[in-house]
Amino acid sequence: MRTIDAFNHFFPKRYYDALLDSPAGQKDIGKRVRGIPALSDIDLRLKIVEQFPDYTQVLSHGLPPIERLFGPDKAVEMAKVANDGLAEVVARHPKHFVGWSAMLPMNVPDAAAKEAERVLKNGANAIQLGTNANGEPLDEKKFWPIYEIIAKSGRPILLHPARTREMPDYPTEKVSKYEICSVLGWPYETGVTLARFVFSGIIDRNPGLTIVAHHLGGVIPYLEGRVGHSFDQLGARTSDEDYGAVLRGLKKRPYDYFKDFYGDTAVEGAKAATVCGIDFFTPERVVFASDCPFDKEKGPGYIRDTIKVLNSLGLSNADMEKICFRNAQKLFGIA
């Protein structure tokens, strides 16, 4: 089965070098990315891709988002370096890579909107956003022009969790322990951000906007009951904000917005979660993704596990084709 891997990570060389030179790159983040060679070593990466028949990748940048690494003075320029670098890698290896997603300097919202326009004209197949911009929720009005541009392009947002200490719905990582914030908190924050897209009205204002939520929707499919019943009762628990008015201002039931998002299959090969997530999003709105190279083997592990799990589900051939490549073709505009 042809397989397009919609969400996995790679650093183009010039950007990678700048990352390692940045203050954050000289601490934890540098340690982490150096430990996973297939994040930046193109030869190694090509070999990983070649292990799987009829398998190609749409490359996304590695994390963290650019605004975590560079201040407003550098982020705008570095986003260009990163995006043009990723475009070049893909252009040079068309048999391995069939597309790429750009990132934006979210700490300079005007420039982020311009960069979105630039890369979408230059062939970016998606825009990757962290679930917050240095702790600022994505539903703040200053980011709204960005969503308008992306919606008009017809290309999707790939929503990736981003760690932070300041995000209002998110753990204060400074005193969090045992990496709980990244292991459990990231999928939680993915759900948080989807909810903010819905309730802020961004989705209603941009009906063409497509959002692919990494890790099969974060926590949303498992919390389907709460997403339905509890959000239907929005306002019942609160008296200082009029959330009843927010609810009445939406064009449809909250639950129905969540059902319109896309999820990818990057759940480290967990079978029951894959079944639950496909049930929630339906095969019309799930794309194959591996999160390569973040497995223990630092490359092929999650690709292999995810293919194996999908093959074990007894899905119809038509549904498998949608999940493995047809949905990705449509979303990314890939032949």
Next chain:
Amino acid sequence: MRTIDAFNHFFPKRYYDALLDSPAGQKDIGKRVRGIPALSDIDLRLKIVEQFPDYTQVLSHGLPPIERLFGPDKAVEMAKVANDGLAEVVARHPKHFVGWSAMLPMNVPDAAAKEAERVLKNGANAIQLGTNANGEPLDEKKFWPIYEIIAKSGRPILLHPARTREMPDYPTEKVSKYEICSVLGWPYETGVTLARFVFSGIIDRNPGLTIVAHHLGGVIPYLEGRVGHSFDQLGARTSDEDYGAVLRGLKKRPYDYFKDFYGDTAVEGAKAATVCGIDFFTPERVVFASDCPFDKEKGPGYIRDTIKVLNSLGLSNADMEKICFRNAQKLFGIA
């Protein structure tokens, strides 16, 4: 099929009156609990129970936890009032209620340990804990004597999410929006607290301790892949704490501890989530629970939906019996 509902909520009268008189009770919380009569009206509650054949409840207190409502000066006495009140309700209606779970004044840890001893001697079938104690994580050492007492009793902890502004792994609710913290954050925090029980060593020190995680384990079953693979790599993302040592200090793989927790079926009747949760915990470690009376009908809705979902899964009769009553009989010591 006989059904024991392991987790649902009721306020005994004297405690309910004190709650409404408390500062928090005069604001949001009072508004909320007044709006759901079956939380405190015994006649109404009995009628709800009677709608379902061969169905009984193990009563738990309503939320929030006592330490959110009363300062250290009052919480100790009010916990006794609440617990003795709930015991009395159950004793008076043995055909409807087959057990009860106590709560502890967690803002006075010594007194909480004593209250745990007292109620477990007096027939409490479980101890209900919020996932944090006024924002303090449950793995703080001052709470450890409580777990020792509960573990020795053989009775389970019923772990219920508790909202807070201060919990280190938890959203800062003050600036959170759209009730995201309760709708999505509660199940997240359930996962956080289970992780803290594991990594702090509390489970290793108290091998007899049984924890039933409300809402079918919060987010844990859906995040099975991360709970496995990401916690196996604990320490890889961090350099300021030696989490590698934490990992090596555990008696088994982190994943295996999570598999030993119990979950209840209170997921508002969501079928795919129910399947995913039972797959994770196995039918040996799932108990029926409805979260009555928090459905839109304010009473029977989730009971009916949860029975219906379980009946639709095609489980063997033996597995259905375990989930519907046999596991609860063992955990709670019910004939």
